[in-house]
Amino acid sequence: MIIVIIGSQWGDEGKGKVVDLLADRFDVVARYQGGHNAGHSVYVGDKAFVLRLLPSGIIHKNSVCVLGNGMVIDPKAFFGEVDEMIEKGVSITPDRLKVSSRAHLIMPYHQALDHTSEERLGNEKIGTTLRGIGPAYEDKAGRRGIRVADALSPEVLKNRIERNLAEANKVIAVFGREPLRFDEIFEEMTELAERLRPFVCETSHFFSEAKKDNKKILLEGAQATLLDVDHGTYPFVTSSNPTAGGASVGAGIPPHHITGVLGIVRTYATRVGEGPFPSEMLNEEDGVANLIRERGNEFGSVTKRPRRCGWFDAVATRYAAELNGFDSVALTKIDVLDALDEIKVCIGYEIDGERVDTFPAVSQDLRQIRPIYETLEGWKSDTLGITKVGDLPAKAKEYVDFLSRSIGVEIGLISTGPERDQTIILKDSVMESWFA
Ligand code: IMP
Secondary structure (H helix, E strand, C coil), X not given: CEEEEEECCCCCCCHHHHHHHHHCCCCEXXXXXXXXXXXXXXXXXXXXXXXXXXXXXXHCCCCEEEECCCEEECHHHHHHHHHHHHHCCCCCCCCCEEEECCCEECCHHHHHHHHHHHHHHHHHCCCCCCCCHHHHHHHHHCCCCCEHHHHCCHHHHHHHHHHHHHHHHHHHHHCCCCCCCHXXXXXXXXXXXXXXXXHEECHHHHHHHHXXXXXXXXXXXXXXXXHCCCCCCCXXXXXXCCCHHHHHHHHCCCHHHXXXXXXXXXXXXXXXXXCCCCCECCHHHHHHHHHHHHHCCCECCCXXXXXXXXXXXXXXXXXXXXXXXXXXXXXXXHHHHCCCCEEEEEEEEEECCEEECCCCCCHHHHHHCEEEEEEEECCCCCCCCCCCHXXXXXXXXXXXXXXXXXXXCCEEEEECCCCCCCEEECCCCHHHHHCC
């Protein structure tokens, strides 16, 4: 069985908790795109883990974790996280952590270029995480990137860094920044590559063998559908493909081997960084946005930026459901809405006086959109920690059913708090079969 988990909005939907719950039942947990721009928070007992680069399965001692070929890996960040996990008592060995030889490396000059690129855009900036993700993918598409396998050969590494750094330093100089030094980068990267060597693996072959052995594989998307470079709110997107098709390419797994796709949907929407957000709570709804931000702890787990908050956007989420082919949805953070008198759901858009029910491609349109809302009554009681659907307040259940109808997919799991056991799994759902 191979299941892909994907965020359906602009990220931070609570994927970390769901992956963590499923990881117990899966033999392999892998990431297939992005890098340390992700931030998956997982709470186990009194320990909080924030995973940026490593798959959330790493905290389960029986899972093997894989960083797929579609990722961009900053080796310094990689070992920073590995060491942090070891310190927290997590065992990390090459037997249970594998890095694709085809993944691309994020180099120090990529981070510098991420800064200059944002500086150049000024008011039109993307609001990136400044981790060097975009510039590393640019090098990959420009066929000058440095892959993990290249870094294992000092000669190849030296040539590639020399060539790429010379180009990068020209741009860096234009922005009046200090040029980066070849010797420092080469020395640091050579050391890190040696430390990486035992973890390097032909990961698509590994997956193929795992499938033959009937192992269960979980593919963990980072970022989310609306940040996808092809399908998201371009250009305010990340530089990879978090959507379901990206899982096949970025892990090196044939598409028809994928058994199912699980969407993670939060009961409201948030966005970090710039870009269109049709159902954003603005001005007069500042009070509600603040309440949600505080109750939902909506501050970036990587950058600590306050997240922009908005109402559930059924148009955008239905788009995500169609695009990824969600078989089931996990609905997260229902308890955050407990205090609200009324809850709005964006059920359509109006652009230039015309009603639109599909998600438009031009980001300019999205900024001019007038959201059309349906308002539902709040339940005004505590849902934190509920584990049976029958124990949900009637109005909370109505809200869940309304969302499910509006996106056209079953809701198979409802998360009622950050802990593992604060979860409802719905009987006879597709989701239930994945937890079997
Ligand atoms: P980048 O991925 O650093 O290039 O940033 C591009 C856009 O994606 C920015 O708007 C970021 O805030 C956003 N982004 C990147 N990673 C995440 C994430 O894990 N959660 C939410 N937003 C993200």
